[in-house]
Amino acid sequence: MDPQNDENLNEDDFRSLADNDFGVEEIEEETTELMEAHDIDQDTAERAREIMDEWGVDDEDVAVEMAEEGI
Numbered sequence: 416m417d418p419q420n421d422e423n424l425n426e427d428d429f430r431s432l433a434d435n436d437f438g439v440e441e442i443e444e445e446t447t448e449l450m451e452a453h454d455i456d457q458d459t460a461e462r463a464r465e466i467m468d469e470w471g472v473d474d475e476d477v478a479v480e481m482a483e484e485g486i
Contacts, residue, residue, distance in 0.1 A: 452475070455483070
């Protein structure tokens with residue numbers, strides 16, 4: 416269904432659809448940078464970021480390796 420071409424939707428319905436993010440979260444820039452730099456998925460990048468922030472690991476490579484190993 417294309418909301419812009421649906422004759423049954425009024426303007427308020429369309430605004431409601433446009434405002435709904437459908438559960439999509441915006442990825443933080445730091446996470447995106449980790450994903451690109453290390454060719455990893457979002458979950459691994461987020462876990463690596465947590466390891467760096469919470470455990471004080473300064474080396475990205477080490478944090479990514481720990482995240483990949485499930486530590």
